[in-house]
Amino acid sequence: xxxxxxxxxxxxxxxxxxxxxxxxxxxxxxxxxxxxxxxxxxxxxxxxxxxxxxxxxxxxxxxxxxxxxxxxxxxxxxxxxxxxxxxxxxxxxxxxxxxxxxxxxxxxxxxxxxxxxxxxxxxxxxxxxxxxxxxxxxxxxxxxxxxxxxxxxxxxxxxxxxxxxxxxxxxxxxxxxxxxxxxxxxxxxxxxxxxxxxxxxxxxxxxxxxxxxxxxxxxxxxxxxxxxxxxxxxxxxxxxxxxxxxxxxxxx
Numbered sequence: 316x317x318x319x320x321x322x323x324x325x326x327x328x329x330x331x332x333x334x335x336x337x338x339x340x341x342x343x344x345x346x347x348x349x350x351x352x353x354x355x356x357x358x359x360x361x362x363x364x365x366x367x368x369x370x371x372x373x374x375x376x377x378x379x380x381x382x383x384x385x386x387x388x389x390x391x392x393x394x395x396x397x398x399x400x401x402x403x404x405x406x407x408x409x410x411x412x413x414x415x416x417x418x419x420x421x422x423x424x425x426x427x428x429x430x431x432x433x434x435x436x437x438x439x440x441x442x443x444x445x446x447x448x449x450x451x452x453x454x455x456x457x458x459x460x461x462x463x464x465x466x467x468x469x470x471x472x473x474x475x476x477x478x479x480x481x482x483x484x485x486x487x488x489x490x491x492x493x494x495x496x497x498x499x500x501x502x503x504x505x506x507x508x509x510x511x512x513x514x515x516x517x518x519x520x521x522x523x524x525x526x527x528x529x530x531x532x533x534x535x536x537x538x539x540x541x542x543x544x545x546x547x548x549x550x551x552x553x554x555x556x557x558x559x560x561x562x563x564x565x566x567x
Contacts, residue, residue, distance in 0.1 A: 375421040382426075383411050385543050392555050393541065394421040398462075403532045404539040405465065405487075407518060409458060412508035414487075414520065416528055419536070425528045428503050430490060430519035432458035433512050437544040437552070444484040448515055456515045459485060460544035460552050465533045477525075477533050479518065479540055487529060487540075490519040 375390045382390075386408050393399045399419070406415045407429065415426045436457035443455060459480055466478040468486070476486040490499050491514075502510045503521060513519075520529060532538055544552045 373421050375417070375423075377423050380415075380423055380426055382415060383408055385410075385549055386415060389541055389543065389549065389553065389555070390415070390417065390421065392553075393539075399539045402537050402539055403535075404541065405529070405532075407458075407540070407542045409460070409543055409545045410508075412511035414518070416532055416538075418532075424532070425524065427521050427524040427528075428508070428511065430499055430502060430511050430513050432456045432514050432516040435512075435545055437461075437546050439480070439483040439485070439516075443516070444480075444482050451515055458514075458516050458518060458542065459483060460542045460547070462553060463540040463542070465538040465540050467530070467533055475530065477529055477540075479542070483516070485516050485518075487518040487520055487525070489522045489525045 373394045375387070375394050377387070377390075386406050389406055390404075393404060394417075399417075401419050403419055403424075404417050406417070408414070409431055412429055412431060413426060414429045416424045418424055433456040434454050436454075437460035438457065439459045440451075440455035440457070443451065446455075461480075463479045465487075466481065468476055468478045468481070470476045470486060470488065474488065476488040479485045479487060490503060491497075492499060497513055499513060499519060502513060503519070541553070543549060549555060
């Protein structure tokens with residue numbers, strides 16, 4: 316079919332106008348050259364903030380030490396939830412008769428065996444802090460479980476100690492050797508934890524460990540002390556749910 320010169324000109328003019336209009340629309344819709352969306356800007360509004368937050372999540376570092384599962388779980392939770400309030404923290408595993416000291420970032424500084432209260436239990440006997448030692452019954456000689464704020468202080472013998480529960484007269488201190496029949500140094504040196512129950516409730520530490528690690532740690536910036544339970548589930552004592560969701564824990 317023949318096409319006149321006038322019709323051909325009108326057709327080309329329409330095509331040219333269409334191309335110009337399409338280019339204008341694309342310029343409005345497409346982003347400028349070199350632009351790329353930031354992570355999380357589209358599709359996942361939390362992603363950008365999450366990526367930044369993940370970069371600052373602290374990890375517990377045990378080094379070459381292999382702790383019990385309870386110690387690992389509690390240390391991981393304390394650091395992830397920030398429950399240690401950016402302070403150094405101490406975890407006492409009563410079942411294993413061992414103590415672990417971490418710096419504020421969650422790095423293990425040192426660990427050592429301990430001596431504990433003679434009786435198994437997680438609660439203080441009523442009025443235990445005001446009783447003379449001679450009146451404390453064997454079944455009352457427990458080391459309480461819970462979360463405590465460490466404080467430097469002096470005991471009745473005039474020796475420096477780290478108070479765990481001042482009202483209950485429970486502290487961490489150098490191992491006592493005043494009663495040779497108790498063989499406390501020997502108990503600390505044995506590889507088993509079966510013979511580490513001997514005190515009235517206080518936590519006895521090797522002398523060098525107390526003087527070189529624990530006391531300087533508490534003096535330099537304070538510390539949170541976690542004493543693991545032995546008769547109750549850990550999540551009941553510290554508010555840790557089975558699904559690892561952190562809850563506010565009670566101060567003791």
